[in-house]
Amino acid sequence: MGVPLYQAKAEFFRTLGHPARIRILELLAERDHAVHELLERIAIEPSNLSQQLSVLRRTSLVVSQRRAGEVVYSISVPEVRDLLLSARKILVGLAETRSAFEDELMITPE
8 A cells, every 4th residue: 555645745845844955956946066066055064965965866856967077966857846936936925924914013003
């Protein structure tokens, strides 16, 4: 018997639940990156980057290949780009709602 979809979704979101993994996916959504390029763009120790890339590889969200003597990573599931964009839209909407609510509280007469 397989894993219920809601459990698989929870595991998927746990995989995304680390800021470094989100940043890696954001960068890879722009284009493929070699490890040294990721290190230049993410404030992280090389061993920690390796660990986070390993998690993303194990879950098949990213793939790696050797090009010109270096390891280059890319997103293996294009829909991850859509998910990251959707998350951004959700967060912007929540921030706007919160701001409007706070503004309303400030102008309400006592």
